[in-house]
Amino acid sequence: MNILFVADPLEVFKTYKDTTFSMMREAQRRGHRVAACEPSHISWRSGGVVTAKVRGIELTGRADDWFRETSADIRALKDFDAIVMRKDPPFDSEYFYATHLLEQAERDGARVFNKPAALRDHPEKLAIMEFPQYCSPTLVTRDEAEVKRFHAEHRDIILKPLDGMGGMGIFRVGPDGMNLGSIIETLNHGGATTIMVQRFVPEIVSGDKRVLVIGGKPVPFSLARIPQGSEIRGNLAAGGKGVAQPLTRRDYEIAEALGPVLASRGLLLIGLDVIGDYLTEINVTSPTCFQEIHEQAGFDVPAMFIDALEAALAK
Structure with a gap:
């Protein structure tokens, strides 16, 4: 089986903890062929299929020079048995565009995991709205007054941006309400940006x-x-x-x-x-x-x- 991993540059992988690396290693162990590209390497031209500048790789088993490049070609994505989309957040405009290119590759006949449309339809913080029975009290809003009412009700809250990752931009405000107004201004940019607020879970x-x-x-x-x-x-x-x-x-x-x-x-x-x-x-x-x-x-x-x-x- 030929597997293409769409990911961050191979040179920045921290192989001692990287999940994509562990997927590649297991795939190679089973005899599958492994290749990689970055989202910026994917393109489409009218009259043709979605292609990418692809690096065929072989894992060496060494810690430092953990892979060797076996080929470097422009390949049609549909020619791979599976495409595994593993680009790290942020889910910005370029990530969004990459999902559309991958969806076009699906129309060409490619098999993509996770499915590009599903990636777009399930933003990582907002996807919980479909399952409120499993969530702590949560508010999604741009409105400063709504946030303050939520705080008055729950007393101890967490505020976070919808596009954050790795804990970036998360604030806790306790019963004293210290700096709540300033934190709201920082996160929602004067009402221009939607934020998430949740009751603090001790x-x-x-x-x-x-x-x-x-x-x-x-x-x-x-x-x-x-x-x-x-x-x-x-x-x-x-x-x-x-x-x-x-x-x-x-x-x-x-x-x-x-x-x-x-x-x-x-x-x-x-x-x-x-x-x-x-x-x-x-x-x-x-x-x-x-x-x-x-x-x-x-x-x-x-x-x-x-x-x-x-x-x-x-x-």
Whole structure:
């Protein structure tokens, strides 16, 4: 099987923790051929099919020079058995355009995972609106007065931008309301930008759990990203400590309810963020934590993903 990974530049991969790298390694272990390109390498010309400047690669098993390039060609995306979209956020205009190019490649006959239309239809913070029964009280608005009313009701809140990643731009405001007005102004730019506000969930001290769902089925271990020091953010990018742990009954309840629904829409891999008993985000662009869970809990997440990819292609 020929698999093309659409991802960030290979040269910036941190292979000791990179999930895309772990997917590539498992694919190669099974005898599949691996190639890579960046979204900026994809193009379309009228009268033709979607193509990309593609690097055929072979993983070396070494830590530093972890791959060697075996070819560099312009290839039609439809000629690959599978295209795995793994470009990291932000979900900006260029990411949006890339999904349209990949959707055109689907019309050419390509098989893309996660499905480009599903990536567009499930923005990672707003996707939870479909499943309010699993969420803590949440407000999405541009209106400063609405935010202040929400704070008056819930007293302890989290505010965050809709396009943030890695914990960027997240604020907590406690019962005293300190700096609430300034924080709202910073995030919503005078009412020009929509933000999300959620009731603070104190169980964050035990971790912001990443629950992976592959092919509609939950991985039996989550990675709890535990805030360190005075931080309220558990994100690994914000210094959180990742601890693998078995899913709780509530984790399973959420994952088993959402997994089949989202898988049916072409989302082969999702990452649910769960704090305590509450769903806070649905990650669809490039969910991570494969290696941390595999190394700490012994569960082979990359193998489960490639199993699911092979099964999807067999349909």
